[in-house]
Amino acid sequence: MKLRDKDFEFEHELGAGNGGTVSKVKHVPTGIVMARKNIIVSVDDESNRKKAERQLKSELKILHECKSEFIVSSYGAFSHDGAVSVCMEYMDLGSLDGIYKKHGAIAEATVVKIAVHVLKGLMYLADNKILHRDIKPSNILVNSKGQVKITDFGVSKQVLDTLARTFTGTQGYLAPERITSGDVYTVTSDIWALGLTLIEIATAKHVYPMMTLFEMMTYVQDSDPPSLPPGKFSPLFEDLISKCVIKDHMQRAGPEGLLQHPYCMDAVEGGISLLEWTNTLDKDE
Ligand code: ADP
Ligand code: MG
16 A cells, blocks of 8 residues: 555644654544654755655665564655654554653563563564664554564664754663674673663663763673662563673674573463453554
């Protein structure tokens, strides 16, 4: 189906990030409610802009082909008035950052379930040769069916760079290997970011608060890896986190390896249902 700007009815804004804004919209011809992300392609030179737009669209096409219950699906993308719009599945409970800011820290048993979903999403992407590159609470979305899915992945560094300063990435979650050498990016860099994300949602606190980028970069390299506050969480959970934030990326496991962690295995088999959890959350209306 061809998506066009004029076929959308705006409902309200859902949030804004580095790259643009996301709105809840209705696609009038089909009646489908979607989340529409508007990315301003702010490259001054016209031919660069065209190039960036083309490249972004070709990558978005790859994302469009990703189909997994652990990945937010895409309805398609189109460009209009110097911006690119990506239309995605609307997730009615929003993102994990919004959820913990509103409802407080997420219980450990739920956090592990979420971790399993994210790991399965990352495994699906890895099988399709895609790295996420931007795992963080705001890129993990939840709906009232009890589904947890990842979004905003795979757009390559080159495209982000060409798309200019608006895209600085999310520096707080950068793995040590990305700081020392910006080019090293492996699937285990996503795991580092997952570790920080799990600590953040389980404690309702950002792991590196109030630091400038430079402070954070030095800090990540010079200090011990982040960990959960002692005595508040189960040893298995502490162990899972410590496996995610091993500083040497060569020693860090990938998604498949971490899914073998005993805590993840237990969570897959039983544990609390995410639907029970999502039933306790407020819907965005
Ligand atoms: P960031 O991820 O850095 O916060 P984004 O522009 O990617 O910035 O997203 C802004 C906000 O929009 C997110 O924090 C999230 O809460 C919301 N959002 C993004 N995609 C969706 C979606 N598919 N469904 C519902 N809310 C979404
Ligand atoms: Mg995002």
